[in-house]
Each structure stands twice: as structure tokens, then as C-alpha cells.
Amino acid sequence: xxxxKMLATRVVTAVKECYGVEMNEKEVQLQETxxxxxxxxxxxxxxxxxxxxxxxxxxxxxxxxYLQRHIVEIKEYNVIKGFLNLTxxxxxxxxxxxxxxxxxxxxxxxxxxxxxxxxxxxERxxxxxxxxxxxxxxxxxxxxxxxxxxxxxxxxxxxxxxxEVIMVNLVNDRGIHICKSMIAWxxxxxxxxxxxxxxxxxxxxxDYYVRFDREYxxxxxxxxxxxLPEEEAKENAPVLLEAREMLRLxxxxxxxxxxxxxxxxxxxxxxxxxxxRLMGVSxxxxxxxxxTYKKGRExxxxxxxxxxxxxxxxxxxxxxxxxxxxxxxLLLRDDGTSVYMTQDIGxxxxxxNEFDVDEEIYVVGNEQNYxxxxxxxxxxxxxxxxxxxxxxxxxxxxxxPEGRMKSREGTVxxxxxxxxxxxETARATSRELGKLDGYSEEEAGEVYRKVALGALKYxxxxxxxxxxxxxxxxxxxxFNGNTGPFIxxxxxxxxxxxxxxxxxxxxxxxxxLLSPLTGKxxxxxxxxxxxxxxxxxxxxNYSPALLANYAYDLAKEFNxxxxxxxxxxxxxxxxxxxxxxxxxxxxxxxxxxxGMLGIEMPERM
RNA sequence: GGUCCGGUAGCUCAGUUGGAUAGAGCAACAGCCUUCUAAGCUGUGGGUCGCGCGUUCGAACCGCGCCCGGAUCACCA
Numbered sequence: 001x002x003x004x005k006m007l008a009t010r011v012v013t014a015v016k017e018c019y020g021v022e023m024n025e026k027e028v029q030l031q032e033t034x035x036x037x038x039x040x041x042x043x044x045x046x047x048x049x050x051x052x053x054x055x056x057x058x059x060x061x062x063x064x065x066y067l068q069r070h071i072v073e074i075k076e077y078n079v080i081k082g083f084l085n086l087t088x089x090x091x092x093x094x095x096x097x098x099x100x101x102x103x104x105x106x107x108x109x110x111x112x113x114x115x116x117x118x119x120x121x122x123e124r125x126x127x128x129x130x131x132x133x134x135x136x137x138x139x140x141x142x143x144x145x146x147x148x149x150x151x152x153x154x155x156x157x158x159x160x161x162x163x164e165v166i167m168v169n170l171v172n173d174r175g176i177h178i179c180k181s182m183i184a185w186x187x188x189x190x191x192x193x194x195x196x197x198x199x200x201x202x203x204x205x206x207d208y209y210v211r212f213d214r215e216y217x218x219x220x221x222x223x224x225x226x227x228l229p230e231e232e233a234k235e236n237a238p239v240l241l242e243a244r245e246m247l248r249l250x251x252x253x254x255x256x257x258x259x260x261x262x263x264x265x266x267x268x269x270x271x272x273x274x275x276x277r278l279m280g281v282s283x284x285x286x287x288x289x290x291x292t293y294k295k296g297r298e299x300x301x302x303x304x305x306x307x308x309x310x311x312x313x314x315x316x317x318x319x320x321x322x323x324x325x326x327x328x329x330l331l332l333r334d335d336g337t338s339v340y341m342t343q344d345i346g347x348x349x350x351x352x353n354e355f356d357v358d359e360e361i362y363v364v365g366n367e368q369n370y371x372x373x374x375x376x377x378x379x380x381x382x383x384x385x386x387x388x389x390x391x392x393x394x395x396x397x398x399x400x401p402e403g404r405m406k407s408r409e410g411t412v413x414x415x416x417x418x419x420x421x422x423x424e425t426a427r428a429t430s431r432e433l434g435k436l437d438g439y440s441e442e443e444a445g446e447v448y449r450k451v452a453l454g455a456l457k458y459x460x461x462x463x464x465x466x467x468x469x470x471x472x473x474x475x476x477x478x479f480n481g482n483t484g485p486f487i488x489x490x491x492x493x494x495x496x497x498x499x500x501x502x503x504x505x506x507x508x509x510x511x512x513l514l515s516p517l518t519g520k521x522x523x524x525x526x527x528x529x530x531x532x533x534x535x536x537x538x539x540x541n542y543s544p545a546l547l548a549n550y551a552y553d554l555a556k557e558f559n560x561x562x563x564x565x566x567x568x569x570x571x572x573x574x575x576x577x578x579x580x581x582x583x584x585x586x587x588x589x590x591x592x593x594x595g596m597l598g599i600e601m602p603e604r605m
Numbered sequence: 606g607g608u609c610c611g612g613u614a615g616c617u618c619a620g621u622u623g624g625a626u627a628g629a630g631c632a633a634c635a636g637c638c639u640u641c642u643a644a645g646c647u648g649u650g651g652g653u654c655g656c657g658c659g660u661u662c663g664a665a666c667c668g669c670g671c672c673c674g675g676a677u678c679a680c681c682a
Contacts, residue, residue, distance in 0.1 A: 026622080029622080029623095029624075031621085031624080034625065034626095036625085036626080037625075042624090042625090044624055044625095046624075046662060046663075047662095049662080056662080080625070081624095081625070082624085082625090082662075082663090083624080083625060135682080172682065175681085175682065176681085176682095177681095177682085289682085314680090316680065325607080325608070326607090326608075326678085327607090327608095327678060330679080330680060332680090333680045334680065335680085337680085339679095339680070339681085339682085340681075340682050343682090365676090366609085366610070366675090366676060366677090367676055367677065368676095368677085368682095369608090369609055369610080369676075369677070370608075370609075370676085370677050370678065371677090371682095373608090373609080394609095394610085396610080396611080396675085396676090397675080397676085404675095429644075430644085433642095433643090433644070435642080435644075451644090459617095462618075462619080463617090463618065463619095464618085464619085466610065466611080467610085467611065467618090468610090468611070468674090468675065468676090469617090469618090470616090470617060470618090472616085472617070475616090475617065475630095475631070478630090478631075478644095479644045480630085480631085480644060480645090481629080481630040481631060481644095482617090482618080482619090482629060482630040482631085483630080483644085485644060486630095486644065486645090488644085489642080489644050489645080490644095490645090492642075492644095493641080493642060493645085496641065496642060497641050497642095498641095499641095500641050501641080504641095533621090534621095537621070545618095545619080546619095546621085548619095549618090549619055549620090549629090552619090552629080552630090553619095553629090556629080559645060559646070560646070560647095562641080562645085562646090563645075563646050563647090564646090566640070566641070567641065568641050569640080569641080583641095604642085605642085605644075
């Protein structure tokens with residue numbers, strides 16, 4: 001039982017003893033005492049004044065007196081207005097420090113022996129999380145980066161909470177967009193391949209997608225010049241017709257078309273694989289839309305037969321959602337084919353059947369909020385009990401200082417380019433500061449990669465997912481202040497300290513209960529002790545941002561601590577040992593918190 | 606127009622179930638490298654928490670109304 005919970009329970013008892021009123025533990029407002037006041041935990045007593053019928057100060061004093069007499073851990077108390085500040089005995093903090101030191105994977109609910117007791121009332125759930133979901137016609141960009149980092153981090157956080165997570169990717173590999181690349185490749189490549197062009201497959205194919213667009217625009221312009229109305233020109237440009245014909249051939253199973261489609265998709269997917277590896281994300285299962293796009297039709301037809309859906313005169317099938325304050329939604333076209341929504345109903349159905357997950361999380365941009373609202377609503381109407389288990393982890397757009405990214409204006413930030421640029425900056429900065437002298441080129445390269453990715457991940461994950469965020473390339477590449485590299489740097493310092501201590505023959509052992517902690521040391525212990533609560537909260541809210549900001553607080557606090565206490569020069573052996581132990585636990589907490597964000601920690605930087 | 610989401614320092618962002626004098630970083634200025642890593646530390650300046658009303662001991666946070674910005678409302682995915 002945490003001390004926080006214990007205090008809350010005892011406050012309830014105190015109120016009962018003093019005023020004879022039974023109240024709920026949840027009504028007790030317990031918070032960490034603000035730094036400018038003496039004490040560790042603060043009870044807000046304003047709500048109790050209606051029981052005591054006394055002034056807030058008198059009530060606080062009365063309760064404080066009771067608590068101090070009945071709880072050994074409470075050393076003293078003070079009252080400021082309606083706030084009762086309780087000071088915990090120093091020995092308690094030593095106990096907390098030793099407890100943290102005894103845990104291998106501190107902060108993780110894990111799967112180990114301790115899980116049962118630690119997790120207690122929390123149940124272990126199975127989640128499926130779908131993220132990334134790229135189109136196979138162009139390389140990944142900044143928007144995908146936010147998606148991938150979020151998906152990965154939330155998965156890690158859920159796992160850290162002791163849950164099972166299945167990570168999946170739904171690749172959109174069919175449709176007119178990929179046909180456009182195919183047409184352009186056929187017409188303009190002269191049989192080139194990524195190898196012959198010396199390009200990553202996704203970039204290679206993406207170039208043909210762009211090439212198609214250029215050709216298309218030129219043709220439209222020409223048609224307009226020859227007197228065609230613009231609308232008509234856009235519909236009848238020869239390359240577009242070719243692309244449509246290709247889509248028809250694809251759906252008809254034309255062998256040559258299918259072969260080319262396979263070839264181009266393979267190129268792209270190989271390129272993606274490399275980018276995923278760079279980003280440090282992976283999947284347990286990859287779905288391809290070409291294999292799922294017909295799903296859902298039967299479910300919709302059944303819904304139609306059950307009278308949940310209706311058919312229009314032209315044969316198309318719709319859901320009437322006006323009763324829920326929404327519109328009518330198309331589910332089957334008049335030619336009987338599926339639309340996006342239909343597919344999603346089908347794949348969701350299959351997934352719940354196959355994996356029996358407790359929750360399915362879709363990491364998808366907020367431009368699809370409406371889609372997911374409708375999806376779970378329709379599934380509910382169709383009578384699926386899993387409808388409520390669908391969860392949309394919606395995130396905002398990433399904007400540039402110049403405004404939104406627009407592919408047609410060439411303002412899209414390419415994922416590979418961005419990462420390469422950040423690695424280069426990390427290398428240059430590190431060299432300039434003479435940071436990794438003595439490291440081999442290979443070892444140093446590994447550090448640059450970790451630092452660059454750490455900077456990028458932290459920059460993106462520290463922002464609340466649902467908010468539109470500003471991505472300023474210059475700031476994201478910064479390594480000072482509230483950044484990923486600052487956190488990594490702090491960890492590297494802890495490791496360095498550990499090495500130096502070992503070289504000096506100092507081995508950290510459990511802290512001595514007789515050793516009193518200074519205020520700063522206590523603050524650090526308190527902060528470290530908060531990690532499990534932060535992990536739980538981040539898990540409940542799917543919020544890497546909470547952990548990111550916590551990791552930063554921890555790193556900042558440690559840096560101040562580190563600056564003030566010359567640990568290895570400390571004469572007093574007990575004090576030196578306690579501080580060394582504290583530093584190491586702090587490093588562990590930082591590493592674990594950052595690990596849930598997907599940020600790797602270099603041993604030295 | 607309907608629905609959803611945002612608005613906190615010059616800029617980028619935090620801010621636990623309502624709690625004490627609203628916090629970081631960047632940028633600016635002033636200090637600190639005989640010291641376990643200066644990718645660091647210390648200090649100064651910078652706020653009508655979009656606006657108004659309400660709820661209450663207490664509101665950045667809750668409710669109502671407005672203003673501004675974004676997304677979405679396709680026989681596209």
C-alpha cells in the first residue's frame with residue numbers, strides 16, 4: 001500500500017473520530033505539498049469544515065494533531081489556511097529508495113512474480129493497436145512519424161501496465177493512387193528499378209506518383225487550351241483514363257497488372273521496412289487492404305435484412321444516423337461494392353473474432369474523428385457487443401512554420417530526410433563539443449542515431465496527441481533544454497558516475513536507515529517514487545506526453561542535484577553511498593520512463 | 606449551417622479528481638568550466654490563462670453564452 005493511500009484512509013478515520021462523520025476515501029484531497037511550504041503531503045481541509053463547524057485553521061489543527069498521534073510515519077505537521085501539511089519521517093524515504101533499488105524493472109507492472117501483488121485490483125487486458133497505416137504510393141512523411149511514435153509508445157505504455165498488446169499495421173496497397181504510380185512507371189521509367197536508380201523503393205515509387213501528377217496536369221492544361229471545360233478536362237485526361245483502366249484490370253485479376261502491382265508494392269514495402277527500422281517501430285501483424293477491401297459486405301447485407309439499414313431506389317445501402325445527431329452514411333455503392341466504412345466494419349469484426357481483444361485502438365489522425373464515431377455507432381446498431389471496445393486514438397496535424405504541409409507545394413517533410421538530417425546535426429554538434437573522443441566511428445554512429453531519434457521522439461511525444469502541433473525543424477534539432485537529448489545526457493551522466501564509482505572501488509549498497517536525507521535528496525526520492533503512478537495514468541489516458549514531461553522533470557531535478565552534491569568527493573561514507581544509490585535509481589527511472597516513449601539511452605554522449 | 610477539437614509568457618509547450626503566489630524550454634540579458642560530462646547549473650525580465658456571466662470557501666480546470674482558429678459532414682481512402 002502506498003503511503004498516499006494509507007494517509008487517505010487515516011484521514012477518513014480521523015474525521016470519523018473527531019466529528020463522527022463517515023466519509024469516502026475519494027473525498028479526501030491529498031496532494032504533494034508545494035515546494036515553498038514545509039511538508040510532504042497536504043490534506044485540503046476546506047471540505048471538512050461543514051462537518052467540524054469550525055474555521056479551516058482549527059479543523060486542520062485538530063486533524064493534524066490526531067494524525068500525528070496515530071501515524072508513526074508522520075513526524076510533524078503545520079497548518080496554513082485550510083491546508084494541513086504533513087511531514088513524513090526521513091526514515092520512510094530511505095525505505096522507498098531501497099525498495100526502488102530492489103526492483104529490476106522499476107516502473108513496469110511487468111509479468112514477473114511481483115505482478116500479482118502490485119497489480120492487485122487492476123486487471124490484465126488484451127489490446128490491439130493499429131497504427132502507421134501507410135499508402136503504398138509515396139514515402140512516409142512527418143505526419144506518419146507522429147502516428148508511428150504515438151502507436152509504438154502507447155503500446156509500450158500499455159505493456160508496462162501489464163497488459164498484452166498486439167501491434168498491427170493496415171497497409172493501403174490498392175486503389176487508384178497506386179495505379180497512378182504504375183502508369184507513370186510504365187510510361188517513363190524505361191524499366192528502371194530502385195537498384196538501378198540507386199534509390200530507396202518507396203522514394204522511387206513516390207517519384208513516379210509525382211511524375212504522374214505532372215503529366216496529368218500538363219494534359220489537363222492542354223485540353224483546356226483546346227477548348228474543353230476544366231471539369232471535363234480533369235475527368236478525361238488520357239493518363240487518368242489509363243489509371244482507371246488499370247484499376248479495372250487489377251480488380252479483374254489481369255496477370256500482367258497484378259505482377260506489376262506486386263513489384264511496385266514490394267519496392268515500397270522494402271523502403272518502409274527500412275524507415276520503420278530507423279524509427280524503431282515494428283508490428284506483430286501486417287494487414288493488406290488488397291486482402292480485406294471486400295470484407296464487411298455480408299455484415300451490411302445482414303444488417304439490411306434485419307432492418308437496421310435501408311436501401312435506396314438505386315440499390316445503394318445506407319445507415320440512418322440522424323437519430324444520433326449525425327447524417328446518413330453510405331455502406332454499399334449502387335453496384336454493390338464496399339466503401340471504406342464497410343471494410344472497417346469487416347476488419348473489426350474479423351479481429352474481434354480472431355483475437356478476442358478487450359479493446360481495439362486505432363491510431364489515426366483527427367480528420368477521421370467522424371469516421372470512427374460513425375464506425376462504432378454502426379457496429380452497435382448491427383448488434384455487435386464489441387462496438388464499444390473500439391477506440392480512436394486521435395491525434396492532431398503536424399504543421400510547419402510556413403503552415404500546413406502540402407504535397408502539391410512540395411512542403412512535405414520526408415521522414416527519411418528528416419531523420420538523416422537530425423543524425424547529421426547530432427554528429428556535427430557532438431564533434432564540435434568533442435563529446436565522443438575515443439569512440440570508434442561505429443560506436444559513435446550508434447550514439448548519433450540514438451540522440452537524433454531521441455530528439456525527434458521527445459519533441460513529438462511531449463505534446464498532447466490531440467493537439468495540432470507545430471514542428472519547427474530548427475527547434476526539434478535542438479539538444480538543449482526541454483529535449484530528448486537532455487534526458488539522454490542526464491542518463492549518460494548517471495552512468496558515468498556509476499563507472500567512476502566502480503573504478504574507485506565504491507559499490508552502492510542499500511541505504512542506511514540511520515542516514516537522514518536532505519531536503520533535495522528527499523525531493524528526488526519523491527519524484528522517483530511517482531513513476532508507477534505516472535505510468536498508470538499514462539496508460540489510462542493513452543498519453544505519452546505525461547511520461548515525457550515526467551522524464552524531463554526527473555532529469556532536470558537530477559541535474560540540479562548532481563550539480564549541488566559532489567558525490568564521489570563526499571567524505572562521509574554513509575552520505576556518499578546514499579547519494580550514489582539515489583543517482584543510480586534516478587538513472588533507472590529516467591531510462592525506464594524514456595524507454596516507454598521508445599527513446600533509447602546512450603551510455604555516454 | 607451541424608458535429609468534434611483547440612485558444613495559457615514574444616515563440617513552442619506543461620499544468621493530476623477544482624486548491625496555496627499559474628510552470629518549463631527557446632529567445633534576451635547577467636554570472637559559473639583547476640570540480641563525478643558546460644548537450645549543464647544559477648539569476649533577471651516577461652501573464653487580463655480568448656471574452657463575459659454563473660456555480661463555491663476557492664475556477665486555467667466545472668456550466669451557459671459569445672469571439673477566434675482547425676478538422677469534418679463524398680457512391681475517396
